[in-house]
Amino acid sequence: MESDEEKEEPMSTGEAEGRKPRADVLRNRASILEVAQRHFLAHGFGTSLESVAKEAGVGPGTLYRHFPTREALLAAVLQLRSEELVARRAELTQVADPDEALRQWMRTLEDYFSAFSGLPEPLMVAAREREPENPLTLPCDNLIATTEEYLKAAQLKGHARSSIRGYDLFLAAISVAWLKGTGAADDASLTALRTIVETGYSSGSPRQVRKR
Amino acid sequence: MESDEEKEEPMSTGEAEGRKPRADVLRNRASILEVAQRHFLAHGFGTSLESVAKEAGVGPGTLYRHFPTREALLAAVLQLRSEELVARRAELTQVADPDEALRQWMRTLEDYFSAFSGLPEPLMVAAREREPENPLTLPCDNLIATTEEYLKAAQLKGHARSSIRGYDLFLAAISVAWLKGTGAADDASLTALRTIVETGYSSGSPRQVRKR
DNA sequence: TGCGAAACGGAGTCTACCTCCGTATATATG
DNA sequence: CATATATACGGAGGTAGACTCCGTTTCGCA
Numbered sequence A, B: 001m002e003s004d005e006e007k008e009e010p011m012s013t014g015e016a017e018g019r020k021p022r023a024d025v026l027r028n029r030a031s032i033l034e035v036a037q038r039h040f041l042a043h044g045f046g047t048s049l050e051s052v053a054k055e056a057g058v059g060p061g062t063l064y065r066h067f068p069t070r071e072a073l074l075a076a077v078l079q080l081r082s083e084e085l086v087a088r089r090a091e092l093t094q095v096a097d098p099d100e101a102l103r104q105w106m107r108t109l110e111d112y113f114s115a116f117s118g119l120p121e122p123l124m125v126a127a128r129e130r131e132p133e134n135p136l137t138l139p140c141d142n143l144i145a146t147t148e149e150y151l152k153a154a155q156l157k158g159h160a161r162s163s164i165r166g167y168d169l170f171l172a173a174i175s176v177a178w179l180k181g182t183g184a185a186d187d188a189s190l191t192a193l194r195t196i197v198e199t200g201y202s203s204g205s206p207r208q209v210r211k212r
Numbered sequence C: 001t002g003c004g005a006a007a008c009g010g011a012g013t014c015t016a017c018c019t020c021c022g023t024a025t026a027t028a029t030g
Numbered sequence D: 001c002a003t004a005t006a007t008a009c010g011g012a013g014g015t016a017g018a019c020t021c022c023g024t025t026t027c028g029c030a
Helices: A023-043 A049-056 A060-066 A070-092 A098-113 A120-129 A137-157 A166-182 A187-201 B023-043 B049-056 B060-066 B070-092 B098-113 B120-129 B137-157 B166-182 B187-201
Strands: none
Touching: A023 A049, A023 A060, A023 A070, A049 A060, A070 A098, A070 A120, A070 A137, A098 A137, A098 A166, A098 A187, A120 A137, A120 A166, A120 B166, A137 A166, A166 A187, A166 B120, A166 B166, A166 B187, A187 B166, A187 B187, B023 B049, B023 B060, B023 B070, B049 B060, B070 B098, B070 B120, B070 B137, B098 B137, B098 B166, B098 B187, B120 B137, B120 B166, B137 B166, B166 B187
């Protein structure tokens, strides 16, 4: 299927496609993504894809050709939002205290995962099955690896328990995000849960819980 | 199947109905519940209700007359399983250490909530909306109240943090159950998460217990 | 044994998913 | 500019499950 025939301009924006990018393809893709993001935000991951297609001004066939599965569409939307994560990581290099950096990264993950309801579930499926054809597997793995980095630093130079793995914290963050997404937890409960998690993964040495 | 011989005495469990309980009604209800429980266990809360009706030997109309909503069916199935909780509470009266009792109660909740996948979501909706017409609201409130009891005891005579509320622990238990239900957490991760939670809601040794 | 109320069940409607394929179009070529 | 062809479009249509409505059946009671 994949025939690498690079004619000209092999240097593209990363995706090395050897042929011709049609104009309407790009337009439709962008339109679908924009609408999908809005619908995901408004109605959650389970929103009707037909309504997305209709509002984007394309037929269902076009939507499914661009994004064969709901997860593929999600992955593309998340890609749009991922720059936020990159920016956050850059900011966190300024934080000297590794415990504080880990804490803020966990909060960043939580916000990212609770952007719209129903997001945690497909991520967990990806994390569990680890199948390469699932478009969410790669971003998921990246987030886990990043969490591992922050955790390692906090274990080495901070107060994080050595028995914890990065994957565990990833799961903790996504669980809190899920909880937040259900809407059943008010601010007080979310704060309490976050404190429970933070206290729990830190070792028992004197801790000061600083707000924000 | 199993027919509860309670015809003679009108001393029922609260429903003061002075009329006639039809035989096929009871038979169908029991059959639906038995099949529904198996399907929930096997395929999760999202299982096809039509398949439940078919396997129970009734039409869709009958199923929906007995249980107008999916949540109503769930509530009835949970009612079946609630004796397990009652038994557990009886056992826990034997546990002297209130911290240990709370810990075991949390574990009981977790097991109860992770009986089948998709169970946490409707419970969270019930916990959030608190609408009396939702058949899950009452059992949900009961569980929260019970958790509050164990927590109170652990706060008074044990080492539980005073800043935690029973509702927070209820949310924590249901979050862990959700995580377990996704299948993405192996035993090691679940143990780690449970430890995080337990450590988090307990005050550390050097911590002030605030024992008046 | 008959009667009326209560329950049954399945046909029907609705919504959403997803695919297939005839048609339209953007790009490349003469 | 005209034509050719690969490529993409889009909607009709099949599938599945949720939920309802109502003619028919069944049960309990007298």
